[in-house]
Amino acid sequence: MAARLPLSPPPPAPTSRAGILLREWRAARRMSQLDLALAADVSTRHLSCVETGKSQASQDMVMRLADALEMPLRERNALLMAAGYAPSYPETALTTPALAQVRRATEFIIGQQEPYPAFVLNCHWDIVMANEAAQRITGFLLRDGRQHGNMIRHFFDPEGLRAAVVNWEEVAGDLVRHLHSDVASAPSDSVSRALLDEALSYPGVPARWRTREPGTTPSPLLTTVFRRDGVELRFFSTFTTFGTPRDVTVDELRIECCFPDDEATAAFCRKQAPGA
Structure with missing residues (x-):
């Protein structure tokens, strides 16, 4: 009797977490679904289904969306894992x-x-x-x-x-603007958000710095x-x-x-x- 070949692993199930991340990044980049769909060469309908968790994005599609959103490598790994895939980029200690x-x-x-x-x-x-x-x-x-x-x-x-x-x-105000920009450009980065909160908690920090100044x-x-x-x-x-x-x-x-x-x-x- 011929040996039974192992079955291919099933594709990952759709997840709403990937959709949440995509919406957060679209908002941070001020892109509509149509903007992102055109930039990533995907249909608006499919992108909408991915964002709501009704559809599963392929790994290639996830990478194209990350490219279009200009996501840092750490955030690309997070999006891949949220979509059910292994991270693509290693994180290696500088001393290795x-x-x-x-x-x-x-x-x-x-x-x-x-x-x-x-x-x-x-x-x-x-x-x-x-x-x-x-x-x-x-x-x-x-x-x-x-x-x-x-x-x-x-x-x-x-x-x-x-x-x-x-x-x-003057210097601290400039650093706070940098921190606000870090948080806005990487909405899922909890470490940057915590560092901003810590900076704002020090004595003598003006209350107006708690809000990012538009423009x-x-x-x-x-x-x-x-x-x-x-x-x-x-x-x-x-x-x-x-x-x-x-x-x-x-x-x-x-x-x-x-x-x-x-x-x-x-x-x-x-x-x-x-x-x-």
Whole structure:
């Protein structure tokens, strides 16, 4: 008697969770069903059935919808799992051999930034790496202040860097706008939402910051002014990201390079460098 071939696994059952995520992302991107259907090359009727949970989207359709919505890799994985499929993008620790090339690149960039500060941040503003200049300048500004592994907490905690920031309300207001944008652009990201709530809970935060101001975007360039023991330091920052990432960790990395806004700041940083 011929051996019975194993049956193919049944397709995943339709799920309303995928539909909820799609509606949230459409709202965040301000797209109608027709807009999304045209961008993803699917029928409006089928998209409507997927959003209500009446129909099951194929894996290819899920990926096309994610592309049309410009979803980050972490959120694409969440949408795939909500639709009943395995995630497509790995999330690899930066310290593993698989990301050695990425780690070398980040180390090179922040090393080249000496004697000026540079930080490597993830999408939730955690400080993943920092060069020696960043540690020297942060140590000078904090002295006995509270160290944080998160840039938002650094600037909002009264016992952190906040006490040394001359234009704190301007800088913190810009960071809040960034956080509001993070939440609006990734509606299912509970970590960003919790970080925004935490920032708003610190003392002295204006009540008006609790609401996102329509039509406003974070400033493209902002100078942060620090003052400690009569020394004033002025920095502006640039951010670098990796193009066409295929890993969640790489997709979420941002390299912040701080540049002196005046010669006094540049001279202070050079003087603090070893061997100066």
